[in-house]
Each structure stands twice: as structure tokens, then as C-alpha cells.
Amino acid sequence: MSADIEENVLELQGVVMTFGGLMVLNNLNFKVRRGTIKAIIGPNGAGKTTLFNVITGSFSPTEGTVMFKGRPIQDLKAHKIAYQGISRTFQTVELFGNMTVLENVMLGCHTRVRTSFMASGLVLPQSRRKEKRIRESALKILKFIGLADKFKDSADSLPLGEQKLLEIGRALASEPELICLDEPAAGLNETETHLASSLIKAINAKGTTVLLVEHDMKVVMNISDEILVLNYGQKIAEGPPEDVRNNPGVIDAYLGGVA
Numbered sequence: 011m012s013a014d015i016e017e018n019v020l021e022l023q024g025v026v027m028t029f030g031g032l033m034v035l036n037n038l039n040f041k042v043r044r045g046t047i048k049a050i051i052g053p054n055g056a057g058k059t060t061l062f063n064v065i066t067g068s069f070s071p072t073e074g075t076v077m078f079k080g081r082p083i084q085d086l087k088a089h090k091i092a093y094q095g096i097s098r099t100f101q102t103v104e105l106f107g108n109m110t111v112l113e114n115v116m117l118g119c120h121t122r123v124r125t126s127f128m129a130s131g132l133v134l135p136q137s138r139r140k141e142k143r144i145r146e147s148a149l150k151i152l153k154f155i156g157l158a159d160k161f162k163d164s165a166d167s168l169p170l171g172e173q174k175l176l177e178i179g180r181a182l183a184s185e186p187e188l189i190c191l192d193e194p195a196a197g198l199n200e201t202e203t204h205l206a207s208s209l210i211k212a213i214n215a216k217g218t219t220v221l222l223v224e225h226d227m228k229v230v231m232n233i234s235d236e237i238l239v240l241n242y243g244q245k246i247a248e249g250p251p252e253d254v255r256n257n258p259g260v261i262d263a264y265l266g267g268v269a
């Protein structure tokens with residue numbers, strides 16, 4: 011394996027995404043170094059969520075390549091990409107509201123542990139053992155995200171802050187190497203934001219690479235190693251937080267309004 015692949019877990023080359031005539035991602039090139047937190051910021055409509063949709067396989071890009079661990083993934087289906095080690099959360103919470111907190115995390119584990127349909131249908135001892143293992147690792151995740159005592163509650167009974175943490179928990183359940191978080195602090199109060207921010211740092215400290223879309227500049231500036239700024243689907247700046255913060259083009263396009 012070359013040093014570059016070792017160092018960069020994700021690399022986009024010339025990625026273009028168009029919907030009808032609208033170019034939403036315009037010739038994007040960037041790398042994400044293994045073990046870092048990289049933030050993607052930019053105004054609403056800049057293409058941030060679309061970028062996540064392309065990386066995680068909801069859409070194949072119109073042009074360009076997405077390399078994960080040195081291999082092209084841009085034409086793979088979402089479940090294959092998840093199986094290779096990329097998981098995500100959604101800008102609008104997408105939990106199974108009437109299922110329990112524990113079950114929601116257990117569903118995330120199923121990306122990793124394959125139980126054949128037959129085996130689970132017949133409840134063979136082997137699949138019961140697997141179910142037990144899944145349950146145990148889901149409980150461990152709940153402890154890690156601070157929701158262990160709520161494992162039996164239904165997901166929709168949680169306040170938004172905890173639902174956002176639970177989404178992150180579900181994304182962790184597949185043991186991803188890269189986790190893509192789409193606005194994890196949106197709608198949260200200061201205490202909840204602080205919790206989410208600490209959790210993201212803890213995830214990263216365990217070795218998981220983080221790609222973060224977030225509008226809360228305090229969160230972004232505090233936890234990111236690198237920031238990429240998108241405007242109309244184009245990269246207008248990229249670098250460490252202190253450089254991006256002082257970049258006049260970025261202040262004009264975005265930070266002037268939020269920072």
C-alpha cells in the first residue's frame with residue numbers, strides 16, 4: 011500500500027453532480043487524512059448534503075471518482091459502501107421512532123454482522139448467538155454515547171439532543187473507519203451542543219476519521235483539524251481553522267453571516 015493511501019482514507023477527484031441542468035457539485039477535489047476531523051462548511055444550498063449523498067452512495071456522481079482506502083467506490087451501492095466502512099447520520103433525524111433506543115443501535119450493527127435470512131427466520135442457535143453479540147455491542151455503544159439507562163425507551167420519546175446522539179450511536183454500530191455527520195448540532199441547545207461536540211472528539215480519539223457538516227462555528231473551529239469551504243458546489247478554501255477563519259473570500263461568502 012502506498013504512503014498516500016495509508017495517509018488519506020478518502021479522496022475525491024473531479025467530482026461533479028448535476029440534477030437536471032443544475033450543477034450542485036462542481037469539480038471537487040479534496041482528501042481526508044486518516045484519523046482527522048475534517049469539517050465541510052458553507053451556506054445553505056452549497057451542496058454539503060449532496061456531497062455526503064455522493065460519498066455514501068445515495069447517488070453516483072455525474073463525473074469524477076471517490077476513492078476510499080485507495081479504491082474507487084463511486085459506482086457502488088450504499089449498502090456496499092457501508093459494508094466497506096463508511097457510515098453517516100442525516101441532517102433531519104431518521105430514527106425508527108417506535109422502536110427502542112437499543113433496537114435502533116442494533117439495526118446499525120446489522121450492516122456488519124451478516125445473519126442469513128433463513129438462519130434468522132428459523133432462529134437457529136447460531137443466529138441467536140449472533141443476536142446476543144449484537145445486543146451486547148449495541149449496549150456498549152449506548153454506554154459510550156451516554157444513553158445506556160434509556161435503552162428500553164422508544165426513540166421518539168427522547169428529546170432532540172438525545173435523538174441526535176442516538177443517530178450517531180447507530181452510525182457507530184457498523185464500526186466505521188469514516189463517519190459522516192450531517193449537522194449533528196442543528197437544533198440543539200448549548201448543553202446538548204457541548205455533549206455532541208465531546209462525543210465527536212471521543213469518536214475521533216478512538217481512531218475513527220470524521221467528516222463533519224456543521225453550521226455552529228464554535229463546534230467547527232474547536233474540533234476540526236481541517237476545514238473545507240463550499241460555495242455553489244465549489245471549493246473556495248481549505249485548510250486549518252485559523253487560516254479559514256481569516257480568509258476574506260470565506261468571510262464574504264459565509265462567515266460574515268454566521269461567525
Ligand SMILES: Nc1ncnc2c1ncn2[C@@H]1O[C@H](COP(=O)(O)OP(=O)(O)O)[C@@H](O)[C@H]1O
Pocket residue numbers: 029034052053054055056057058059060061
Ligand atoms: N435529489 C435532488 N434533486 C434535485 N436537486 C437536488 C437534489 N438534492 C439536492 N438538490 C439541490 O442541490 C443543491 C444543494 O443542496 P444540498 O446538498 O442539500 O445543500 P446543503 O446541504 O449545503 O444545504 C440545492 O439547490 C438543492 O435543491
Ligand SMILES: [Mg+2]
Pocket residue numbers: 058059060101
Ligand atoms: Mg444540508
